[in-house]
Amino acid sequence: MLKEATRESYGKALAEFAEQYDLYVLDADLSEATKTKIFAEKYPERFIECGIAEANMMTVAAGMAACGKTVFASSFAMFAAGRAFEQVRNSIGYPHLNVKIGATHAGLSVGEDGATHQCNEDIALMRTIPGMVILNPADPVEARLAVKAAAEYYGPVYLRFGRMPVEQILPDDYKFEIGKGVVLRDGKDVAIVATGLMVAQALEAAEILAQQGINAAVINISSIKPLDKQLILDYAIKCGAIVTTEEHSVIGGLGSAVCEAVSESAPCPVVRHGVNDEFGRSAAALKVLEHYKVNAAGIVEKALEAVALKK
Amino acid sequence: MNDIQKNELKVIALKIRNDIIEQVHSAKSGHPGGSLSIADIITYLYFREMNIDPKNPKAPDRDRFVLSKGHTCPALYAALAEKGYFPTELLKTFRKLDSILQGHPDMKHIPGVDMSSGSLGQGISAACGMALAAKLDNKDYRVYSILGDGEIEEGQVWEAFMFASHYKLSNLCAIIDRNGLQIDGKCSEVMSSEPLEDKMRAFGFNVVVIDAHNFDEIESGFNKARAEKEKPTVIIANSVKGKGVSFMENIVSWHGTAPSDEQYEAALSELREVK
Numbered sequence: 407m408l409k410e411a412t413r414e415s416y417g418k419a420l421a422e423f424a425e426q427y428d429l430y431v432l433d434a435d436l437s438e439a440t441k442t443k444i445f446a447e448k449y450p451e452r453f454i455e456c457g458i459a460e461a462n463m464m465t466v467a468a469g470m471a472a473c474g475k476t477v478f479a480s481s482f483a484m485f486a487a488g489r490a491f492e493q494v495r496n497s498i499g500y501p502h503l504n505v506k507i508g509a510t511h512a513g514l515s516v517g518e519d520g521a522t523h524q525c526n527e528d529i530a531l532m533r534t535i536p537g538m539v540i541l542n543p544a545d546p547v548e549a550r551l552a553v554k555a556a557a558e559y560y561g562p563v564y565l566r567f568g569r570m571p572v573e574q575i576l577p578d579d580y581k582f583e584i585g586k587g588v589v590l591r592d593g594k595d596v597a598i599v600a601t602g603l604m605v606a607q608a609l610e611a612a613e614i615l616a617q618q619g620i621n622a623a624v625i626n627i628s629s630i631k632p633l634d635k636q637l638i639l640d641y642a643i644k645c646g647a648i649v650t651t652e653e654h655s656v657i658g659g660l661g662s663a664v665c666e667a668v669s670e671s672a673p674c675p676v677v678r679h680g681v682n683d684e685f686g687r688s689a690a691a692l693k694v695l696e697h698y699k700v701n702a703a704g705i706v707e708k709a710l711e712a713v714a715l716k717k
Numbered sequence: 718m719n720d721i722q723k724n725e726l727k728v729i730a731l732k733i734r735n736d737i738i739e740q741v742h743s744a745k746s747g748h749p750g751g752s753l754s755i756a757d758i759i760t761y762l763y764f765r766e767m768n769i770d771p772k773n774p775k776a777p778d779r780d781r782f783v784l785s786k787g788h789t790c791p792a793l794y795a796a797l798a799e800k801g802y803f804p805t806e807l808l809k810t811f812r813k814l815d816s817i818l819q820g821h822p823d824m825k826h827i828p829g830v831d832m833s834s835g836s837l838g839q840g841i842s843a844a845c846g847m848a849l850a851a852k853l854d855n856k857d858y859r860v861y862s863i864l865g866d867g868e869i870e871e872g873q874v875w876e877a878f879m880f881a882s883h884y885k886l887s888n889l890c891a892i893i894d895r896n897g898l899q900i901d902g903k904c905s906e907v908m909s910s911e912p913l914e915d916k917m918r919a920f921g922f923n924v925v926v927i928d929a930h931n932f933d934e935i936e937s938g939f940n941k942a943r944a945e946k947e948k949p950t951v952i953i954a955n956s957v958k959g960k961g962v963s964f965m966e967n968i969v970s971w972h973g974t975a976p977s978d979e980q981y982e983a984a985l986s987e988l989r990e991v992k
Binding site: 430451454457461464465466467468469470472474475492493500501502 | 777781783823824825831832833834835836838839842843844845846847848849850851853854872873876877879880883884
């Protein structure tokens, strides 16, 4: 099985699909880290270095898209969604231009660089932009498929990738579709709705819960927007309790999206697991994740809370 | 440009000034001052300079225009209407619910608008992206973008200027409408960007300074931009905010205020008397 950071899969996928989808890639002096360098080395004439100027980069991407180009603009999540939020909102989102935002180094698993670079707010920010698609792949297989799907789709897409190498958890022939969630493990006692690198942790948590006699379902929601509302409602009714898990703030991300969907149509207890309302800190990625309990053990704790809330 | 052609442009510019007042008065909101200051330049762009066809607003090889100072769209909307992109009657719907003529330019709904703009500092970056796209495709189309002299206080503008120069976007012509005023007062007092000519030269631009209300100088400015094959060009256009309506000229408060009914009548009658 493959083990690589989803940013690596992103860079490789850009190079793989460059000609098929006539892609152009922009970066802001981080191509070494975002892995768009893999694309740049193969297709230097399609790669536009924008320097350390993310606001300009996002809007240049919009201008290129307005002239018919399919553009991937890359930086760390902190700068892509954070610093350039208003450019993404007004120059990409509002005119609904065909720009894909390739955001790497999302979440706590950035590790040593610490809080200034650990973006736990990007999903929340992007979710508020009308018409923005948000894809947060779980593993290398899905990361590649998400890039392909984004290239095929017309309109703005925010893609979220991680820095830390992760194991392949999905089969080689995995089917990826924007707006679709996938049940990776069925269960009836509680549904763990997971996204990004927490999907692997959710599967592990389900194993631990099984040993305690709790039969947990695991649903991969890589398409946070549009959200597979029907699948989530089905499991809200079937399991009667939900735990959401994400490497992102518990405010505004997948947890909020699931609460919004469930509370309006099939209310049941939803416990949100992720980064609490606080900043991250420096250490090796796994140490940071452990410190904040953004791991399988943290999910188990929250799952038990959710089960206890069932009446 | 001979005298007949010049006079034709003057007539159109007057019509555009008239349309600006009509729109802002009808909406009871909007930005007359900075719209009037760009009226002559936008007239020249749409009626003499740009390779565009109102019957085919999405032609792939057309020249592009981005109004980076998007709040002055009454000037743009007037030019588009007079050029035939949409009926002039539509101008009365400016800033009204259900109108395509939003408070700031919306490329998704207005024929002839190449980029949505209005959040200051972004239009020039989009224009850079368009100019780069033309170069990547070996196309000849040119890209024009008007910025305000207050707008250039936005840091993103200088990111865009660096980019334009780095990528030798000689097909890009930025126009800075130097009317000297912004919302809180004189640009020189709010946040001075002078000496602008020196800054633009230092950023690698071909710099041309013109009188924004003199068609001979406007023509010569755009011809110099066309002749430049290495660098992007900036035309620094010295203008009068509120130009053409005496009581609006050089008055800060006319940045974003609509005229009352009496002021509206006074403005129109003043514009009628111009010959």
